[in-house]
Structures are given as C-alpha cells and as structure tokens.
Amino acid sequence: MPRRRLSLPPLLAVVAALTGPLHAAPFGKGPLDHSLCCGPRGPSGAHDPSADNSRAELFANDSDAASRQERRVPLSAGNPLPGANLPTPATPTPVVIRIPGPPLSALDGPLETVGGYAKIAFSQLAGFTVNAPIQPLPTGTIPPDILAQVPASIQRLDGKKVVLTGFMLPTKLENGFATEFFFMSSSQLCCFGVTPAVNEWMLVKMRKEGLPAVQDVPVSLAGRLRVRAQWTEGVLASLYELEGDGLLKTK
Template identity: 40%
Template sequence: MSFAVRFLLLAAAFALIGAVADANTGGGDSNKVGFDVLGGFPFSPPAYDPDKPRAQAGPQVDEQLPVAVRKLNGKKVTITGFMLPVRMKDGRAVEFLLLRDQSMCCFGEQPQMNEWVVVRMAKPGAYAPDVPKSFEGTLRVGAIEENGYLSGIYLLENARAAK
C-alpha cells in the first residue's frame, strides 16, 4: 500500500473519530468552561444593605469580573462540577449549585461566590452526589439576587446533563 493511500485512510479515520466525538458532545456547539476561568480571580461580594435598591449590587459585581468572563454571558457552555441540590421534584434535581469541588459541606470551607454556578434544569434530572458531572446550557454572568441578597454571579439556564 502506498504512502498516499495510507495517509488518506488515516485522515479518514481521524475525521470519523472527530465526527463521533462531536456527536457525543452535542455537535461541538458548546464551549467547555472550567472553574479555573470562572473562579480564577479574586471576588468580594458587596455587603448587604437593606436600604439600597436591589439593582445596586450589579455594578459592584460587574466591575470585578474579568472581560473574558463577561464575554461568556449568553453563551452556550458546558461546565463540570459537583451537585448540591437546592430544589428537588419527585426525587430529581430541578435547581442546584454546581461546585468547583466538594468542600461545601458541614466540615469544609465555604467556597467563594465565583466557585459555584446556580443551575436551573430544563427538565428535572438525576441527582448524582459525590461525583463530578457535566452540564450544558446558557450561561448568565452577573448579579443573581434573591430577596435582596446576592446569591450568585453565574446562572446556567435551560441546562441538561452533558454526554
């Protein structure tokens, strides 16, 4: 077999492997984002002030976010982390925090606000404790407030488990 034929067969095999990988990851239309990017900068949440309107936290949050992180707003991303359920329905996770690591528990250290992502599932999904799991959806970057409190800076909307 000539070199040219072997080269073409090898190129075809690599193309097939790439097509299979794309099919397994949703066609490659989602960017993988890690906590090295999301949590790779110092972040200090603004102090809670009941006398200020809720919108006051937004500018204080945005000015701390690196440009590269702000550019992820509205993008389809895949993020891997550990699940901490916030809301369940019929034993399945509807909303949860996706954590950088397993340190957020009764004896661990509290993670920084840029080390978790609030995940809202498109459909309730299986809860997988103690194992890293990947989710894809649309990432919202900026202040997430609930009842006047800043509860996060990252929200993964319409999420589903990544393959």
C-alpha cells in the same frame, strides 16, 4: 471525618439559616459551625469537669467544720485548674480539592466545543477574586457594580451555550429528580462544609426534565450561562446562573 448526610428538607433549612454577609446568600458567611457535620468538639487540653469538686475544696483531716472552712483552698489565678493555662490549638485550614482545569487566560483564545457547547471550567470562572462590600447593604443603598470586577473573557460568555464539570448539591426535587441545584467546583464546598466564594458555584435550573440527584460524583453539565450579579435584600446572592439542558459526555 466523613460528613453526616442531611435529608433535603433539613439541608434547605440549614441553607436558609446560614444566610449572612460577606458571601453569597445561599451559603452564609465566614467559618461555619462544623458541629453540623463533625459533631461538637471541645478544645484540646480542656479540664475534666468531674475534677472540679476535688479542686474546689481541699480539706484537712480535721473533724471541726470551722477549721475545715478556714483551711479551704479556693480556685484563683495562683491555683488554677489543671490545663487551664494551656493555649488552645489553632484550627487547621481545611484543604479543599477542586477539579483541575485550564487557567483563566485560556478563555482569550478559541474554545473547544462539544456538541455545540463551548467547553469551560470552574478553574476559569473562579480564576479571579471578587471584592464585595460588607453585607447586607444598608436599606436604600445601591449595590456596587460587581460585574466591573469580572474579566471581559468571562463576561463574553453571558448567554452562551457552555459545558463544564462540577458537583451537584440538589435544592429542589421533582419525582426524585433534581430540577434545581447548586453546581460547584468541589464536593467539599457546601453550606455546612467549606464556604465557597461567589464565583466558585452557580445556581442551575433545568429547562426540561431534572437530573438524577447524584452527589460527590463529578458530572459534565451543559446549558446556557448567565453572568450577572443578583442581589437579594442587600446580599450578593449569586454571580453565575445556568439554564440546564442536560448531561454531556466531554471525552
């Protein structure tokens, strides 16, 4: 089903409202409320409310009110509404199509460069699992060393000029151009779609002019990568940041 587009201000409001534990702050936690993009959907087999009255009271063809009251058939476990005992079907796991790329192990060897930028991929940045604690952390708690879970081959990219392909989700516009945005491995990852893992996206701030605010179209973005765990009010806000230089042709 096609996603309903939100204009930028409501979208940012959704981003802020969904902030919560277990995932990066801008994207919220766990399975999100898909009524934002798909509309409200009830469980399959739910009864028709218009049938409640006919099931709630069954009267005999008797003109005596007292007799009708005695012969009323109440709703009970032995007399449920139609479909009340049908099991609710399981919600299918969404299939997310991500940009294919080389494995994490490819970072151990020499990297191809394009215009002075090392060519990397989200398939590598997201090629490991981040085990974060329940969030937000209690006040005064020292955050754990998340970087200790990041492979050395990725930590070595900190401060390096890189180029990678992904999808934009603009968060700040200036004169119609995106100066800040989320950069993700799939167009299906967003605050009201499928929640990404903290290593499947990065926060981008353009160093100079912004970029055309295109969505659902992969672009190759060049800039200086920062690998560092950012905590905000006890929540792991991000793992990757990019100081964006601009778009770059990689082929």
